[in-house]
Amino acid sequence: MLDQPAEGYVTADGRQIGPVVLELKNITLRFGGVEAIKNISFDIREGEIRAIIGPNGAGKSSMMNVISGFYVPQEGEILYKGYKRRKMPPYQVARTGIARTFQNIALFEGMSVLDNIMTGRINLMKSGFLKQALWWGPASREEDEHRAKVEKVIDFLEIQHIRKTPVARLPYGLKKRVELARALAAEPQILLLDEPMAGMNVEEKEDMSRFILDVNDEFGTTIVLIEHDMGVVMDLSDRVVVMDYGKKIGDGTPDEVRGNQDVIDAYLGVAHE
Numbered sequence: 001m002l003d004q005p006a007e008g009y010v011t012a013d014g015r016q017i018g019p020v021v022l023e024l025k026n027i028t029l030r031f032g033g034v035e036a037i038k039n040i041s042f043d044i045r046e047g048e049i050r051a052i053i054g055p056n057g058a059g060k061s062s063m064m065n066v067i068s069g070f071y072v073p074q075e076g077e078i079l080y081k082g083y084k085r086r087k088m089p090p091y092q093v094a095r096t097g098i099a100r101t102f103q104n105i106a107l108f109e110g111m112s113v114l115d116n117i118m119t120g121r122i123n124l125m126k127s128g129f130l131k132q133a134l135w136w137g138p139a140s141r142e143e144d145e146h147r148a149k150v151e152k153v154i155d156f157l158e159i160q161h162i163r164k165t166p167v168a169r170l171p172y173g174l175k176k177r178v179e180l181a182r183a184l185a186a187e188p189q190i191l192l193l194d195e196p197m198a199g200m201n202v203e204e205k206e207d208m209s210r211f212i213l214d215v216n217d218e219f220g221t222t223i224v225l226i227e228h229d230m231g232v233v234m235d236l237s238d239r240v241v242v243m244d245y246g247k248k249i250g251d252g253t254p255d256e257v258r259g260n261q262d263v264i265d266a267y268l269g270v271a272h273e
């Protein structure tokens with residue numbers, strides 16, 4: 001891989017990439033006899049857009065679930081901001097500043113866009129969620145602050161016009177944007193996006209790409225994404241990890257990965273979905 005200074009660097013398009021913020025070291029994850037992740041190490045830098053790619057079943061979602069704390073690997077360790085992360089449930093990982101979206105949309109269909117996005121702030125609420133819902137006493141001022149933050153996200157992602165609409169009534173591309181909004185409402189330092197463009201048409205993909213870049217640029221949010229659309233991956237990412245059968249077979253800039261023979265053999269050369 002090209003040498004990158006430990007303290008960070010500025011990209012060709014003028015974005016600031018910082019030092020390593022999350023490091024995965026020798027991660028192995030098994031489901032019974034299946035080794036979904038085999039001794040994989042890689043790092044993620046502050047402010048970077050980092051993609052994880054690979055054919056179906058390569059272990060990408062499993063890796064995302066390890067980062068989000070949903071799966072605890074049998075071997076290896078995760079260093080976050082230089083410290084070894086202890087075993088903790090996903091909601092605690094979320095509190096450390098790591099938010100995610102899911103491959104299959106996981107929104108509350110009957111609730112409005114606004115209320116769905118509000119749930120992204122549960123981890124940041126001091127008064128309990130029930131208290132918030134009932135709007136009692138000290139909860140109200142806090143609620144105002146949360147609403148203001150949520151409105152900012154709504155403006156940023158240009159979904160003002162649907163803020164009161166129940167999610168069930170939205171087209172697919174907008175649901176994906178609402179999911180992004182909910183994750184952003186948590187004000188994450190690292191945002192994990194599991195196939196953010198899956199099932200989208202070309203125009204929706206262009207919109208989503210623009211929003212991902214804008215989030216990264218405006219808030220300096222570090223972004224880790226799994227994506228099957230090669231054009232999107234190569235356009236968006238600073239660095240790409242390539243997995244195949246649970247192993248890491250490539251890691252580098254889009255150009256480096258494109259020229260990696262193992263990657264060409266295992267993935268890029270193979271028709272996919």
Ligand SMILES: Nc1ncnc2c1ncn2[C@@H]1O[C@H](COP(=O)(O)OP(=O)(O)OP(=O)(O)O)[C@@H](O)[C@H]1O
Pocket residue numbers: 031034035036054055056057058059060061062063
């Ligand atoms: N909860 C689970 N229980 C048992 N096996 C699992 C589980 N989750 C994943 N696997 C297995 O681990 C391997 C990696 O799966 P994973 O979903 O991480 O791959 P992926 O690269 O995300 O695939 P896709 O592109 O199809 O989403 C597969 O062999 C899969 O069957």
